[in-house]
Amino acid sequence: xxxxxxxxxxxxxxxxxxxxxxxxxxxxxxxxxxxxxxxxxxxxxxxxxxxxxxxxxxxxxxxxxxxxxxxxxxxxxxxxxxxxxxxxxxxxxxxxxxxxxxxxxxxxxxxxxxxxxxxxxxxxxxxxxxxxxxxxxxxxxxxxxxxxxxxxxxxxxxxxxxxxxxxxxxxxxxxxxxxxxxxxxxxxxxxxxxxxxxxxxxxxxxxxxxxxxxxxxxxxxxxxxxxxxxxxxxxxxxxxxxxxxxxxxxxxxxxxxxxxxxxxxxxxxxxxxxxxxxxxxxxxxxxxxxxxxxxxxxxxxxxxxxxxxxxxxxxxxxxxxxxxxxxxxxxxx
Amino acid sequence: xxxxxxxxxxxxxxxxxxxxxxxxxxxxxxxxxxxxxxxxxxxxxxxxxxxxxxxxxxxxxxxxxxxxxxxxxxxxxxxxxxxxxxxxxxxxxxxxxxxxxxxxxxxxxxxxxxxxxxxxxxxxxxxxxxxxxxxxxxxxxxxxxxxxxxxxxxxxxxxxxxxxxxxxxxxxxxxxxxxxxxxxxxxxxxxxxxxxxxxxxxxxxxxxxxxxxxxxxxxxxxxxxxxxxxxxxxxxxxxxxx
Amino acid sequence: xxxxxxxxxxxxxxxxxxxxxxxxxxxxxxxxxxxxxxxxxxxxxxxxxxxxxxxxxxxxxxxxxxxxxxxxxxxxxxxxxxxxxxxxxxxxxxxxxxxxxxxxxxxxxxxxxxxxxxxxxxxxxxxxxxxxxxxxxxxxxxxxxxxxxxxxxxxxxxxxxxxxxxxxxxxxxxxxxxxxxxxxxxxxxxxxxxxxxxxxxxxxxxxxxxxxxxxxxxxxxxxxxxxxxxxxxxxxxxxxxxxxxxxxxxxxxxxxxxxxxxxxxxxxxxxxxxxxxxxxxxxxxxxxxxx
Numbered sequence: 001x002x003x004x005x006x007x008x009x010x011x012x013x014x015x016x017x018x019x020x021x022x023x024x025x026x027x028x029x030x031x032x033x034x035x036x037x038x039x040x041x042x043x044x045x046x047x048x049x050x051x052x053x054x055x056x057x058x059x060x061x062x063x064x065x066x067x068x069x070x071x072x073x074x075x076x077x078x079x080x081x082x083x084x085x086x087x088x089x090x091x092x093x094x095x096x097x098x099x100x101x102x103x104x105x106x107x108x109x110x111x112x113x114x115x116x117x118x119x120x121x122x123x124x125x126x127x128x129x130x131x132x133x134x135x136x137x138x139x140x141x142x143x144x145x146x147x148x149x150x151x152x153x154x155x156x157x158x159x160x161x162x163x164x165x166x167x168x169x170x171x172x173x174x175x176x177x178x179x180x181x182x183x184x185x186x187x188x189x190x191x192x193x194x195x196x197x198x199x200x201x202x203x204x205x206x207x208x209x210x211x212x213x214x215x216x217x218x219x220x221x222x223x224x225x226x227x228x229x230x231x232x233x234x235x236x237x238x239x240x241x242x243x244x245x246x247x248x249x250x251x252x253x254x255x256x257x258x259x260x261x262x263x264x265x266x267x268x269x270x271x272x273x274x275x276x277x278x279x280x281x282x283x284x285x286x287x288x289x290x291x292x293x294x295x296x297x298x299x300x301x302x303x304x305x306x307x308x309x310x311x312x313x314x315x316x317x318x319x320x321x322x323x324x325x326x327x328x329x330x331x332x333x
Numbered sequence: 334x335x336x337x338x339x340x341x342x343x344x345x346x347x348x349x350x351x352x353x354x355x356x357x358x359x360x361x362x363x364x365x366x367x368x369x370x371x372x373x374x375x376x377x378x379x380x381x382x383x384x385x386x387x388x389x390x391x392x393x394x395x396x397x398x399x400x401x402x403x404x405x406x407x408x409x410x411x412x413x414x415x416x417x418x419x420x421x422x423x424x425x426x427x428x429x430x431x432x433x434x435x436x437x438x439x440x441x442x443x444x445x446x447x448x449x450x451x452x453x454x455x456x457x458x459x460x461x462x463x464x465x466x467x468x469x470x471x472x473x474x475x476x477x478x479x480x481x482x483x484x485x486x487x488x489x490x491x492x493x494x495x496x497x498x499x500x501x502x503x504x505x506x507x508x509x510x511x512x513x514x515x516x517x518x519x520x521x522x523x524x525x526x527x528x529x530x531x532x533x534x535x536x537x538x539x540x541x542x543x544x545x546x547x548x549x550x551x552x553x554x555x556x557x558x559x560x561x562x563x564x565x566x567x568x569x570x571x572x573x574x575x
Numbered sequence: 576x577x578x579x580x581x582x583x584x585x586x587x588x589x590x591x592x593x594x595x596x597x598x599x600x601x602x603x604x605x606x607x608x609x610x611x612x613x614x615x616x617x618x619x620x621x622x623x624x625x626x627x628x629x630x631x632x633x634x635x636x637x638x639x640x641x642x643x644x645x646x647x648x649x650x651x652x653x654x655x656x657x658x659x660x661x662x663x664x665x666x667x668x669x670x671x672x673x674x675x676x677x678x679x680x681x682x683x684x685x686x687x688x689x690x691x692x693x694x695x696x697x698x699x700x701x702x703x704x705x706x707x708x709x710x711x712x713x714x715x716x717x718x719x720x721x722x723x724x725x726x727x728x729x730x731x732x733x734x735x736x737x738x739x740x741x742x743x744x745x746x747x748x749x750x751x752x753x754x755x756x757x758x759x760x761x762x763x764x765x766x767x768x769x770x771x772x773x774x775x776x777x778x779x780x781x782x783x784x785x786x787x788x789x790x791x792x793x794x795x796x797x798x799x800x801x802x803x804x805x806x807x808x809x810x811x812x813x814x815x816x817x818x819x820x821x822x823x824x825x826x827x828x829x830x831x832x833x834x835x836x837x838x839x840x841x842x843x844x845x846x847x848x849x850x851x852x853x854x855x856x857x858x859x860x861x862x863x864x865x866x
Binding site: 054056058100103104107109111112113115116117119120121123124127128130131241245248249252284285286287289290292293294295296297300301304 | 609610612658661662667669670671673674675677678679680681682683684685686688689692693792796800803804807836838839841842845846848849852853854
């Protein structure tokens with residue numbers, strides 16, 4: 001998609017989502033919207049490395065955890081505003097990513113090996129969080145000390161302002177993705193054929209590491225938001241495999257390696273499953289996750305490139321039909 | 334004599350027990366078409382891999398316009414002005430032909446729009462303009478070869494290294510490709526590895542011959558055709574296998 | 576000194592269990608070349624099956640292996656046919672199969688959660704709480720029997736792989752599918768067989784360890800991690816590698832668990848895992864090239 005077209009779509013979506021802010025909605029609906037945009041944001045970050053560059057990471061929760069724990073810890077100990085704590089957390093996440101990404105790419109770790117490594121890293125972070133209970137609260141997690149609505153301290157009573165914040169984050173992430181047009185092409189080339197890309201002048205390592213670090217930073221920022229919104233984090237929610245898988249899920253179903261795929265995926269999945277969780281969750285714990293899993297399996301088999309690929313598939317099928325019709329009429333002659 | 338722009342001096346490469354390249358030296362002169370021939374396994378593709386940085390050399394030097402390029406990464410060497418094609422064409426399967434070319438134009442373009450502007454022109458040169466929307470995965474062998482060449486051209490190289498572009502083509506297609514290469518010679522220097530003798534003899538200004546990793550002959554096409562060492566390298570091997 | 580022997584013994588017992596677990600994963604990973612992230616969750620299912628067979632039908636867990644093994648073969652065949660096979664043979668096979676099996680694992684975990692809730696279950700057999708004494712070391716009865724049976728199954732499997740026609744076919748396919756096809760081997764059938772065998776093995780492993788481990792929906796996650804570490808450590812595609820790797824990791828855990836907390840022990844194993852991945856992904860015994 002050309003940049004201008006994408007920017008236009010982004011503008012329209014943003015206006016629409018802003019308009020929603022003014023609608024009188026039930027609290028639960030607002031919560032769903034926030035959660036949806038949250039996953040759209042995380043997914044967009046994840047997509048940069050894993051969708052475009054094709055290096056599947058199922059351990060990105062590690063970065064969300066680094067972001068969340070850093071900003072909450074700095075707030076509790078030093079009263080540092082989470083806005084700054086967010087950047088510190090993001091910076092730390094980038095460092096962690098560099099620690100893994102550099103040797104991974106240098107040693108040519110690809111495909112399932114890379115994925116396994118990413119899972120291992122997330123597990124390490126998860127375990128360290130439990131072990132370091134003096135700083136992290138261990139299995140019991142960290143609670144965010146309550147502060148009445150304060151922009152400076154990134155806490156709000158009521159959901160409206162959180163919605164605006166996550167909307168802004170999402171907007172920035174998608175905008176960044178659109179603007180990184182050249183890098184996106186490079187990453188796709190690297191995903192398709194690394195050697196061919198290098199032979200054409202594309203620096204494989206530089207681009208991969210850049211994508212990796214940006215994705216780590218964005219997901220870490222998402223972690224901070226999570227902490228500020230839910231006011232509680234623990235190693236199972238923010239550093240667990242579920243979060244990593246959800247990020248991947250949203251992108252895969254929406255359309256991996258596309259600008260709006262993660263957003264589409266989030267809007268399709270999150271409202272559906274949250275409503276399911278609320279209505280049937282107590283009776284059948286895990287039902288919504290169960291359906292997540294089934295959706296993922298079905299999607300990857302029948303629609304591997306996600307919902308975003310549907311227009312292309314339909315178009316191709318119509319082209320094929322049109323061609324057949326042409327040939328058919330010629331044959332009749 | 335034209336300027337020597339690429340100088341390969343005594344380069345060697347060993348893979349485990351195999352000496353793939355053995356103290357090979359030659360130079361490439363501006364504006365020429367240099368042919369490289371040799372029996373199978375002679376080390377021709379390895380040579381390209383060494384020059385473009387896909388494998389590191391064990392010894393020797395490679396100098397381009399007076400600057401050492403051995404040790405640089407493939408993308409750096411491409412930026413310097415040397416681009417290679419791959420023997421088995423490597424299209425980007427999930428991207429359209431147009432995007433394949435676009436990606437190739439990008440590294441040397443200041444703005445994405447500049448790169449986009451070049452795509453149609455390149456597609457026309459390699460006769461793929463009608464298939465711009467097809468995916469890289471859905472091409473015929475000939476189309477893949479053309480795309481491979483198109484991508485290389487898109488990087489605007491000074492030296493173009495062509496690795497067996499003729500393999501798998503029908504005679505008429507080969508003629509077309511030869512015409513195209515002769516056209517390209519007007520603006521570029523070309524080093525071409527080939528098996529098809531009539532092609533090499535037809536278009537090369539000079540030829541070097543490799544066998545078992547060593548350079549065994551160098552000279553004008555008709556000199557090479559009459560060189561007893563060359564004949565033995567080819568026919569001798571054929572006689573053994575017969 | 577006794578303490579050291581005790582730790583080693585416990586480690587080896589645990590290692591034998593890990594070994595059986597990994598052998599199944601190694602088969603799938605080594606032959607079909609896909610990552611089965613749901614492996615541990617099939618273990619969990621095997622454990623639940625054993626639990627219910629014991630509590631509802633009074634069937635001894637070691638006997639229920641005979642029921643669970645064939646049942647899981649069937650399950651494996653179905654899953655291969657409908658989930659794995661459609662994804663094979665394409666450019667994104669590796670990535671897609673990881674995602675698919677991750678989803679499958681999720682499905683299994685949450686199915687268990689929905690049906691049987693998150694309570695920890697345990698069974699009490701005539702072996703529970705009993706220990707055998709051997710040269711001054713105490714060996715948990717349950718773990719000892721688990722070890723014995725796991726090693727027995729592993730040896731049977733080894734024999735099958737090395738000495739039978741089917742085993743040779745499997746090894747051929749894992750080394751070169753094209754050549755195998757040219758030799759007349761039905762690769763698809765071998766894949767199905769291998770996958771089903773892998774699933775059945777891990778289900779059986781679940782049955783064997785139920786007497787000595789708690790059963791809960793996410794019990795598979797820990798074992799899954801361990802299995803992957805072992806498979807990579809021992810070398811992809813190497814049967815003996817998986818065995819040795821299993822015993823090694825069992826030892827490492829036993830030692831680390833004594834010297835530090837269980838979380839650190841895990842971190843230690845994971846760091847070893849990462850190290851192997853970076854430096855020598857072929858593992859100790861493997862010959863497989865880097866992906």
